[in-house]
Amino acid sequence: MKYSALKGIQDILPPDIHIWQKVEFTALEIFRKYGFQEIRLPIIESTDIFIRSIGETTDIVEKEMYTFPDKAGRSITMRPEGTAPAVRCYVEHHLYNLPSPQKFFYSGPMFRYERPQKGRFRQFYQIGVEAFGVSHSSMDAEIISMLRNLLEGIGLKEVNFEINSIGCDKCRPDYRNALLNFFKSRLSDFCPDCQRRYELNPLRILDCKVERCIELRQGAPLVTDHLCSECREHFDELIFRLQTLKIPYTLNPNLVRGLDYYTRTAFEVTSEHLGAQKAVAAGGRYDKLVEEFGGPQTPAIGFAIGMERIVTLLKETWTEDHPAPKVFIATLGKEAEIEGFKIAEDLRAKGLWVEPNYGGASLKSQLRKADRIDAEFAFIIGENELKAGKVQWKNLKKSEQGEVEIKNILTLLT
């Protein structure tokens, strides 16, 4: 093989593309009902918007970004996620002057230089939504409900909604200290990764998969026991709303977020039908980020859907037929071929998918092709039909055949 796509970067072909389009179309329809409007964001941005927002010490920033200097020496990064560009856009265009809330969605590729594995690629697609300007938990409940409706709308079953609150900059430091205190005495028993997490991001220890670490962290303080009264109230209200809407959820006090900008509500949708990378969507609040980007104090919340993972799940149960032509036109001889070409154009003008035979071949091979591409009808046009102004039609699904005058073709097909 002389050339192939880069590691972790893949082509998306039919028939997969039909599943992608179904997800995108459904999302469009559902977002419209919730007043989320599309924005199109650049794929490359100034590097610092990601460093500032995602966090300097995260793996994404430290080793996973596609960063390069442009011709003028400016540091450019291919977006590893969508929230930072969305916030940059919101602030840059002073969208906070428009009536609040402002609700947006976007979709497109993200880039992270990681080792590929199941459900993880270097170029991967997300649909993201962001809602700016509402701190009340009714907004949290709304977007979680919207996400559920979307997943239901595309026919995704057996997913778990996990939610948590990770507090705000008022209460999280207290919780962090409580955690550090708890782990301090037995730190040397934890795995090397956790010892590193202790320094870098102790909340992540709660997330460790090593058996020994899971045992050791039994009895660790829970973030939900350390929330300040405002965060507590916000979280309780969200849970109440979810119950009102009968949205099934699991409280997971060990659910943490990898990106630094999150506050309060954190949630994740997972599936057991994927590999280790089982999150199909995730999101949360980021009430401080707009300010950090130089905008006014503006609460916000959003989530992102991992397209490849959704498509993987949908493929398991996909039963829809692939799109197929209505008519294949088989012809014999040059004159018939030209007549067939004209008929194809006429039928297309009426909205039908028609495949001509592009030159000549034996009738047998033309019909074989009609069968292979799953056409519903085959038309046969030869000298006899030309003279009579008719075509032979053949319904390939029902194995029926007959003759029809060219001017009456449409009534046959509808």
Place this chain on the structure above:
RNA sequence: GUGGGCGUAGCUCAAGGGCAGAGCACUGGACUGUGGCUCCAGUGGUUGCGGGUUCGAGCCCCGUCGCCCACCCCA
């Protein structure tokens, strides 16, 4: 970045150190202008790449590249 598994025809996979094969797909024929089913034939390979051991390597050894899975991290 770390660990494990796997690289043979377009696809799925065989081949005990001894002639590189099958099924599917593709093209044609049986059937002169009628698809699917069946039968027959044909096209298609530097066995990922490079080196080594051997009379002889798809197979054993070393290196390298690629893919997959897991860790880290994350949608």
